[in-house]
Amino acid sequence: xxxxxxxxxxxxxxxxxxxxxxxxxxxxxxxxxxxxxxxxxxxxxxxxxxxxxxxxxxxxxxxxxxxxxxxxxxxxxxxxxxxxxxxxxxxxxxxxxxxxxxxxxxxxxxxxxxxxxxxxxxxxxxxxxxxxxxxxxxxxxxxxxxxxxxxxxxxxxxxxxxxxxxxxxxxxxxxxxxxxxxxx
Numbered sequence: 001x002x003x004x005x006x007x008x009x010x011x012x013x014x015x016x017x018x019x020x021x022x023x024x025x026x027x028x029x030x031x032x033x034x035x036x037x038x039x040x041x042x043x044x045x046x047x048x049x050x051x052x053x054x055x056x057x058x059x060x061x062x063x064x065x066x067x068x069x070x071x072x073x074x075x076x077x078x079x080x081x082x083x084x085x086x087x088x089x090x091x092x093x094x095x096x097x098x099x100x101x102x103x104x105x106x107x108x109x110x111x112x113x114x115x116x117x118x119x120x121x122x123x124x125x126x127x128x129x130x131x132x133x134x135x136x137x138x139x140x141x142x143x144x145x146x147x148x149x150x151x152x153x154x155x156x157x158x159x160x161x162x163x164x165x166x167x168x169x170x171x172x173x174x175x176x177x178x179x180x181x182x183x184x
Contacts, residue, residue, distance in 0.1 A: 001033045008041035016040060016074055023082040027058075031089045035059040040074055054081040063092050107153040108132075109171065115148040122147065124154060124165060132156055134165035142170050 003024050005017050020038045027033060039055040054077035056067045067084035071077040108126055115122040120136040132154065136144045142152070153172070154165040 002035045003038070004036070005038045006040070008039060010040060010042045012040055016078065019075065019078055023078070027082075027086065028089060028093070031093050032060045033058055033089075034061065038078075040078075043070075052077045054078045056081050056085045058085060058089065060092070065089060065092065105155070107155050107167075107169070109151065109153055112147045112150050112152060115145075117145045120144075124152060124168070130163060132163045132165050133159060133161070134168050138165050139168045142168070 001024070003021060005012055005020055024036050024038075027036075035058070037055075037057045039053075039057075041053045041055070043051050043053060051070070052072060052074045053068065053070045054074065058065045058067075065085060065088045067081045067088060069077050069080040069084060071080060110124040110126040110132065113123055113125040113131070122134055123131045124134055125131055134154065138154075139147070142150070147168075151171045153169050155167045156163050157166050158164070
């Protein structure tokens with residue numbers, strides 16, 4: 001791993017450089033770090049407890065992770081920045097190790113059965129007879145007041161009082177005509 005240490009408005013002491021090198025060597029080699037840049041900066045315009053800043057930028061294939069901490073001493077800012085960097089690297093490693101495959105769910109189909117334009121909500125009846133609540137804010141590419149009896153596609157999630165549509169879209173015209181042709 002390439003390690004680059006720099007100071008802004010300060011000269012990096014040998015002790016700080018040795019501390020950064022030791023902490024960099026302790027980082028998990030399994031995450032595949034390629035490059036680590038440590039920048040120490042002093043800020044005179046801040047409160048006394050935030051005048052010392054340590055910024056770490058770690059690069060690995062496909063990811064760049066940054067940790068920035070300020071404190072009243074460089075020793076403490078360096079320690080806190082490496083703790084934060086370690087946490088972020090653990091998170092990246094967990095995501096890489098996960099074999100979870102996200103599959104997009106297909107939207108449901110239903111017919112708008114009850115519409116309350118003044119109140120801004122309505123209900124969609126699914127093929128299995130389930131009624132799904134929807135709010136006018138969930139409607140896309142349709143005129144809310146003219147939806148009564150219209151066939152729509154929707155995405156559903158659990159709501160406070162039962163199933164709720166997160167999005168309501170018009171039925172794809174190609175699908176509509178394909179269904180009509182199959183029924184004939």
